[in-house]
Amino acid sequence: MRPQLVIFDNDGVLVDSEPTAHRVLSEYLTELGFPFTLEESYRYFLGNAARTVHTVVADRYGGTLPADFTARCHERVFTAFKQGLDAVQGASTVLTELRRRGFPYCLASSSDHAWIDLTLDRTGLRPLLPSGVVFSAQDVGGVGKPAPDLFLHAAAAFGADPRDCLVVEDSPNGVRAAKAAGMPVVGYAAVTPARRLAGATSLITRLTEILDHLDQDR
Numbered sequence: 001m002r003p004q005l006v007i008f009d010n011d012g013v014l015v016d017s018e019p020t021a022h023r024v025l026s027e028y029l030t031e032l033g034f035p036f037t038l039e040e041s042y043r044y045f046l047g048n049a050a051r052t053v054h055t056v057v058a059d060r061y062g063g064t065l066p067a068d069f070t071a072r073c074h075e076r077v078f079t080a081f082k083q084g085l086d087a088v089q090g091a092s093t094v095l096t097e098l099r100r101r102g103f104p105y106c107l108a109s110s111s112d113h114a115w116i117d118l119t120l121d122r123t124g125l126r127p128l129l130p131s132g133v134v135f136s137a138q139d140v141g142g143v144g145k146p147a148p149d150l151f152l153h154a155a156a157a158f159g160a161d162p163r164d165c166l167v168v169e170d171s172p173n174g175v176r177a178a179k180a181a182g183m184p185v186v187g188y189a190a191v192t193p194a195r196r197l198a199g200a201t202s203l204i205t206r207l208t209e210i211l212d213h214l215d216q217d218r
Helices: 018-031 037-047 051-061 069-082 091-101 113-123 149-157 172-180 209-216
Strands: 005-008 105-109 133-138 167-169 184-189 203-205
Touching: 005 149, 018 037, 018 051, 018 069, 037 051, 051 069, 069 113, 091 105, 091 209, 105 113, 105 149, 113 133, 133 149, 149 167, 149 172, 167 172, 167 209, 172 184, 203 209
Parallel strands: 005 105, 005 167, 105 133, 167 184, 184 203
Antiparallel strands: none
């Protein structure tokens, strides 16, 4: 059946921001005396809201991050983004084709709007993702994935039945959030190992493969 709405995650699905963001995050945490490798940053924080970092540091080290940690970390990441950031290969093609076919789509990310806006502007995806189709955890009281709130909010904004939405995610928490919302979810396993997306309805390794799924649903 044709989906009423296709919901994309942002980081790692549409925007190739994860390598830079996790490098900066792991380096900053290590600098503050809470060592994390790049691999550990991916494992603990991929697809999570920013406040998760505070929780993990408290659980792992019994430590407390500075009150302005998130703001300072974002400043560092933003500086790195401004030096170079690309869209995921095929992202512009997919969004342009969805628009041509008349498929409603949107973006739903646990990141805040400032982060999302910068990534879309720097990668040139903004014309395909105006503010009206961009949703952040900020829109649901800061409750990010794996809670279903963000996806349910996006569906409601489009008047779509959650069961008739299709989510595209690259993180385990994103997959959990989609399932909790009652939405089928395609796991994008280009960087994230497929085994970590085992709960997804199906898997793809190239973003343009999502168009094949939609062709099958016609």
